[in-house]
Amino acid sequence: MNLPNKLTLIRILLVPFFIAAILIEFPLHYLVALAVFGAASLTDMFDGKIARKRNLVTNFGKFSDPLADKILVLSALLCFVQNGLCDALLVIVVIFREFAVSSVRLMAASEGKVVAANIWGKVKTVSQITAIIIIFVLQITLEIINMASPSVLSEYKIGLVAAYNLDYIFFIIGEVALWISTVFCIISGAIYLKDNKEFISMK
Numbered sequence: 001m002n003l004p005n006k007l008t009l010i011r012i013l014l015v016p017f018f019i020a021a022i023l024i025e026f027p028l029h030y031l032v033a034l035a036v037f038g039a040a041s042l043t044d045m046f047d048g049k050i051a052r053k054r055n056l057v058t059n060f061g062k063f064s065d066p067l068a069d070k071i072l073v074l075s076a077l078l079c080f081v082q083n084g085l086c087d088a089l090l091v092i093v094v095i096f097r098e099f100a101v102s103s104v105r106l107m108a109a110s111e112g113k114v115v116a117a118n119i120w121g122k123v124k125t126v127s128q129i130t131a132i133i134i135i136f137v138l139q140i141t142l143e144i145i146n147m148a149s150p151s152v153l154s155e156y157k158i159g160l161v162a163a164y165n166l167d168y169i170f171f172i173i174g175e176v177a178l179w180i181s182t183v184f185c186i187i188s189g190a191i192y193l194k195d196n197k198e199f200i201s202m203k
Contacts, residue, residue: 120188
């Protein structure tokens with residue numbers, strides 16, 4: 001197994017630790033989750049660059065790299081739903097798109113062809129990663145505020161009501177960021193299906 005494929009595999013192996021950091025509540029657990037997510041996202045950036053630079057592009061890499069992206073992003077979104085940070089409808093739309101695209105990939109594979117992700121797929125992934133990072137930063141901010149002592153909160157004029165308002169405002173900001181990424185998700189999926197319509201047969 002070459003280096004880019006190893007990096008892809010590492011990204012998949014980091015997912016359980018990422019999920020645990022989100023769902024298990026401990027001081028600054030969102031910060032830990034962000035660190036793991038950042039490390040996983042870096043492997044996504046480097047595996048493609050290394051594969052192209054060293055001419056190590058393989059069919060395994062073409063198939064597993066976008067799969068690893070899907071596993072990482074969907075894990076984050078589903079955990080956000082569990083923690084009340086994300087609208088379930090949004091995740092349903094994303095899952096529907098991913099199943100549609102994956103179905104085309106499987107049909108292409110049945111004919112001995114491997115279809116790599118296009119540039120719109122990369123735009124979709126980058127927008128999703130950006131939205132997820134925004135949510136983490138907002139939740140880390142709330143964690144730090146909640147950890148502050150009452151005297152500190154009073155000093156900076158951040159009472160309980162203000163904290164709840166921040167909670168709601170941060171939720172809205174996160175939702176907007178995720179829905180923007182979901183628009184890119186829908187667009188990239190439509191373009192992918194259009195570009196590979198020869199693999200979609202009614203026979």
